[in-house]
Amino acid sequence: MSKSFVYALIAGCLIVSVSSAQAAEEWTSRVALYGWATHLDAKVSHPLLPTVSVDKSFSDILKTIDFAAMGMMETRKGDFGLILDGMYVQMKDGASATQGPQTVDANLTMDLTTLMLAGQYRISQTPTSYADLMLGVRGWSVKTDITIEPFNLQDKRSKQWADLMVGAKGIYDLNQEWFASWSAMVGGFDISSNWVNDLHLGVGYRISENSAVQLGYRYLDVDYSQGNFDIDTKLGGLILGIDYRF
Numbered sequence: 244m245s246k247s248f249v250y251a252l253i254a255g256c257l258i259v260s261v262s263s264a265q266a267a268e269e270w271t272s273r274v275a276l277y278g279w280a281t282h283l284d285a286k287v288s289h290p291l292l293p294t295v296s297v298d299k300s301f302s303d304i305l306k307t308i309d310f311a312a313m314g315m316m317e318t319r320k321g322d323f324g325l326i327l328d329g330m331y332v333q334m335k336d337g338a339s340a341t342q343g344p345q346t347v348d349a350n351l352t353m354d355l356t357t358l359m360l361a362g363q364y365r366i367s368q369t370p371t372s373y374a375d376l377m378l379g380v381r382g383w384s385v386k387t388d389i390t391i392e393p394f395n396l397q398d399k400r401s402k403q404w405a406d407l408m409v410g411a412k413g414i415y416d417l418n419q420e421w422f423a424s425w426s427a428m429v430g431g432f433d434i435s436s437n438w439v440n441d442l443h444l445g446v447g448y449r450i451s452e453n454s455a456v457q458l459g460y461r462y463l464d465v466d467y468s469q470g471n472f473d474i475d476t477k478l479g480g481l482i483l484g485i486d487y488r489f
Contacts, residue, residue, distance in 0.1 A: 270318055270320050271318070271319055271320075271488065271489075272316070272317065272318040272319075272488070272489055273317045273318075273487070273488045274315070274317075274486060274487055274489075275314060275315045275316075275457075275485065275486035275487075276313070276314050276484060276485060276486075277313050277314070277315070277482050277483060277484025277485075278313070278482070278483050278484070279311075279313055279330075279461065279478070279481075279482050280481040280482070280483075281461075281478045281479060281480035282300055282477075282478070282479050282480050283298070283334075283477070283478055284298050284476070285298075285353070285474070285475065285476040286473075286474070286475045287351070287353070287387050287389065287473070287474050288472075288473035288474075295349050295351055295389055295391075311332045311333070312330070312331045313329070313330045313331075314328075314329060315327065315328045315329075315486075319363070321365075322365040323362070323363070323364055323365075324362070324363045324364075325360065325361070325362060325363070326359075326360075326361050326363055326377065326379070327358070327359070327360055328358070328359045328361075329356075329357065329358040329359070330355075330356070330357050330358075331354075331355070331356045332353075332354075332355045333352075333355075334351075334352070335350075335351070335352045336350075336351060348392050349389060349391045349392070350389070350390045350391075350392075351387065351388070352386075352387070352388040352389075353386065353387050353388075354384070354385070354386040355383075355384075355385055356384040356385075357381060357382065357383050357384075357463075358381070358382050359379055359380065359381040359382070359428075359441075360379050360380055361377045361380070361408060361428075362377070362378055362379060363375040363376065363378075363412075364376050367413075371416040372413060372414060372415040372416065373413055373414055374411060374413035375411060375412050375413065376409075376410075376411050377408070377409065377410045377411060377412060377426075377428060378408070378409055379407075379408050380405050380406065380407060380408065381405065381406045381408050381430060381439065381441075382403070382404070382405045382406075383402075383403065383404055383405070383465065383467070384401070384402075384403045385401065385402050385403075385472075385474055386399075386400070386401040387399070387400050387401075387474075400471075400472055402467075402469075402472045402474075404435040404436070404467065404469070405435060406430040406431050406434070406435050406436045406439050406465075407431075407434060408428050408429070408430035408439065408441070409428065409430065410426065410427050410428030410429060410441070411426070411427060411428075412424075412425065412426035412427075412443075413425055413426075417446075419449070420448055420449050421447070421448055421449075422446070422447050422449070422455075423444075423445070423446050423447075424443070424444075424445045424446070424447055424457060424459065425443065425444050425445070426442070426443045427442050427443075428440075428441040428442075431465075431466070431467075435467070435469070436465055436466060437466045437467065437468055438464070438465075439464065439465050439466075440462065440463070440464040441461075441462075441463050441464075442461065442462045442463075443459055443460070443461045443462075443482070444459055444460055445457045445458060445459020445460070445482065453487055453488045453489065454485065454486065454487050454488070455485070455486055456483075456484070457482075457483070457484050457485075457486070458481070458482070458483050459482050460479070460480070460481055460482065461478075461479070461480070461482045462477075462478070462479040463477070463478045463479070464476070464477045464478075464479075
């Protein structure tokens with residue numbers, strides 16, 4: 244049994260145990276959909292191929308992304324809650340590959356899926372702010388298809404793994420309509436990934452009692468190196484979303 248499975252099982256048990264507490268209180272939920280004007284910086288390595296690098300701005304990514312979907316769902320009861328955050332991106336583009344002192348052309352197709360399930364506990368609440376601690380598991384699925392010319396080298400790989408994640412999030416009300424939001428999570432710890440960062444800072448406006456829009460910045464960094472699969476991917480940029488509470 245792998246370490247990653249053991250830690251994922253432990254985290255899952257903790258999530259289920261805390262979410263079943265305080266049965267007398269009612270559930271409240273929130274759903275959010277968002278767009279991400281992200282910059283992509285990725286390096287993918289396989290044993291039989293040179294390291295392939297991709298460095299794309301948001302305008303470049305718009306030309307190469309075939310499909311992207313991002314969203315978040317949160318539900319809570321009293322001080323306890325669950326949060327589900329997911330993203331899927333499929334892209335195809337030319338890239339550069341390092342072969343000794345030379346840089347050669349490469350074609351890269353990459354499917355990146357990440358999904359996090361985390362339990363949360365409210366550690367602080369005032370009339371104008373709150374803060375939650377979070378503990379959960381982020382799962383990853385990465386598929387790559389690399390072709391390097393003029394050497395006629397091609398390699399298809401896929402890898403799935405899970406990372407233990409810890410962090411915190413919160414909101415501070417600037418007034419009745421405007422608020423600031425933040426979240427910070429870290430994980431990996433050389434159990435599966437070497438390291439994972441997921442940071443967010445934003446400002447929001449309440450359209451009504453149940454809905455709001457948010458503008459902010461998100462940075463997601465995963466560095467994974469296990470066996471014959473190495474990937475170092477950084478995503479960062481402006482994020483715009485709308486959420487609804489019920």
